[in-house]
Amino acid sequence: MSHSDPEPTALGRSAWAAGFAAVALDNVTREYPYAAHHTTSGPDDRALPVELHPAFATSYDWHSSVHMHWLATRLVAYGVPADLEARITSVLQAHLSTEHLATEAAYLRETPHYERPYGWAWLMRLAAEVSASEVPAIRALTPGFAPVVEVLEDLVTRWVDGAAHPVRHGVHSNSAFGLLLVLDGARSLGRHDLAATVERAARAWFGDDAGWPFAWERSGHDFLSAGLAEADLMRAVLPTAQFGPWARRFFAQVSAGDAILTSTTVRDENDPQQVHLFGLDLSRAGAARRIADALRSAEAEDTTLADLLDGAADRLLASGLAASVGEEYYSTHWLASFAWDAMEAREHAAR
Helix, strand or coil: CCCCCCCHHHHCHHHCHHHHHHHHHHHHHCCCCECCCCCCCCCCCCCCHHHHCCCCCCCECHHHHHHHHHHHHHHHHHCCCHHHHHHHHHHHHHHCCHHHHHHHHHHHHHCCCCCCCHHHHHHHHHHHHHHHCCCHHHHCCHHHHHHHHHHHHHHHHHHHHHCCCCCCCCCCCCHHHHHHHHHHHHHHHCCHHHHHHHHHHHHHHHCCCCCCCHHHCCCCCCCCCHHHHHHHHHHHHCCHHHHHHHHHHHCCCCCCCCHHHCCCCCCCCCCCCCCHHHHHHHHHHHHHHHHHHHHHHHCCCCCHHHHHHHHHHHHHHHHHHHHHCCCCHHHHCCHHHHHHHHHHHHHHHHC
């Protein structure tokens, strides 16, 4: 399939759900290799990952485990083959028990900078997904997330209140991406104070931005576009009438053929840093589609920017798909989450 002219039917969720479910199941049950980012306190601090993180000691590292559990819950709700659904549900029930989640919440409270903000954001998204799930067995896990959501609200609030500036890198520390997932989760869970806190931070950090230099983006291991992540956040924060003018100023330097709208080049698919670029294409595809959708609502008469973003989205989505179900674990332990998110944005925009 050509990346420049992808077949639309091959980019839909129905074509990938079973494959992604198999990937998600493999990930949430694979304990090793595991990159533990635990800061040891002394020579006796030798706990295994599963002892520190009984819910999220799989899928290579903590944050990837969190968002692969999110993908698993999302796929069960979407609908996958019965055998996969039963196996995934059983694993989710075992991992996301009240006891395990209490341990995770305690760890986050004791190590308040751990996984800020990327891991926090995905955990908030997982909590919201479980709470809103139409699958009774998944929704029944909701009470166990109460201490998790409480600690996340406290951590996020203290973080944004104490930071004068956002982080604009295209990796885990990116502030805009983290805030967007927290905001969506907070709204879904009815955490109105947290949602208001995020909205204030977004306006303070990004409200006056203009002429974002997209040409400077794409370092060798980005998996987020700092510019698109920011615009995606502001799409969710600003009223429609405000978002259109903000976006015009922010995207002033973007034109057809720019690198921000084109697929990346990965020369070594076994390099754990280079494969981040597959994720960059997938995350850009989702963000571009959501931004374009919002722009069409904001500015029905001038769709130039929306058309540019829409035109790039399928190419970007196609670019990272194969790697998300491939044989290289550096790719498969996380990419499918971003692919599914992009597919959902694509199908939402098509309605």
